[in-house]
Amino acid sequence: MRGPDELGRLVERALDELTFHPALAGLEGPMRYALGGGGKRIRPVLCLATAEAADGRAEDAVPAAVALELVHTFSLVHDDLPALDDDDERRGRPSAHVAHGEGVALLAGDALLTEALRLALSYERREPARELAEATLGMIGGQYLDVTRADVALEDLHRLKTGRLFAAAVGLGLWAADVPASDQPPWRAFGEELGLLFQAVDDVIDGDGYALELGEEGARGVAAEAARRAHERLDALDADTTVLGQIVDGLAARTV
């Protein structure tokens, strides 16, 4: 069983070797730019680790894992645009629209999203693509609530904006490992905890969200509680979940 770092290298290699639809031509550069820059690849690693823990082959989960990273990257490219968060930097580099212009960044985001769904459609069964599409819709809905500062609980906002894609990372790993739908619920209960864990830690690092609402200690408490529940869910599974447990600990201890 491979640890998170080794699975991360598998993801990087797959991203390097990824070929895009030939019609995209010149958009490939901006798309690769957005995918680069040293992202943490948490979602794809989670997907691969889930597949291995569920007695599948990580290699079979690679298209799904890459698709998750493409959706995540699409969301960053669009959210960074002046019309939304107006962020000029991403991972210490100029964000996509600063490097390539707003119009090209917009199209690159569209193409990343569409390529992601095309990749998820490389599986015989349609479930991975459906799950990815639904998670993406949840994420977009969450971003809408965030942008419009809708009167909604932080937890509900995060469940959509961050949680859906984390949950889908687990779900897609299960489909890739051929876990029947009837056996998936206990795994999915684990996946449901991860978005909140990620987001609460993120808020501590950035000093917003939960850290604003509950103070830094309060936000750390939310994260610790989510990590505890995630481990509890893992313990309930009849499987070797060592690597998934390491991912939980890595998420909880994250400082950047």
Next chain:
Amino acid sequence: MRGPDELGRLVERALDELTFHPALAGLEGPMRYALGGGGKRIRPVLCLATAEAADGRAEDAVPAAVALELVHTFSLVHDDLPALDDDDERRGRPSAHVAHGEGVALLAGDALLTEALRLALSYERREPARELAEATLGMIGGQYLDVTRADVALEDLHRLKTGRLFAAAVGLGLWAADVPASDQPPWRAFGEELGLLFQAVDDVIDGDGYALELGEEGARGVAAEAARRAHERLDALDADTTVLGQIVDGLAARTV
């Protein structure tokens, strides 16, 4: 066999009755706004008419037809944004970003694209969703060439930007009618002509593209030639293609 107008009403009804993913919540208004305003629904009608001509039921092609209109609408919403064409009006109304703000229009476009692929995934087989994703990538690639004013022949640009989605309208109609892949090529040869026909007429109406390059008469000639070839392709099919022929004539005679 139903004519284009009756099929158009079927499309309007399906769009009216379309339900979006519940997580989208408030985005539904802007999405419906973008879908409204009296679009011509040419692509979905073409999809339904293809299904009927190929001995299928138009009703079975409705999800595919609606998915095509969602992709088309997504492309209009994003292309109208200031970062791309910066169009304030669409179908005689304020365009989506003028009515709802740039950020919301961006997200509404993302959601329309994702919902389209989710709809195409309502078919048992994955081919409709794959074909729609590939056509969308071609369309995005075409828009990129257009925006960057790449040194590319007008015909190649249009083949991507307009042609791919028209061809997919025929392709999705064939999948919905259960036409086996091996029987599809002569139908697809018909679909290949329609994008050029549509675009050449569009250029005459707008006074750009072919009309700039070849003069109005020249552009009319390109359209007439494409219409002639489209009829020729229909004549080669062993099927009642009356309605498809009417669609060709309608496209050729279009003045708005």
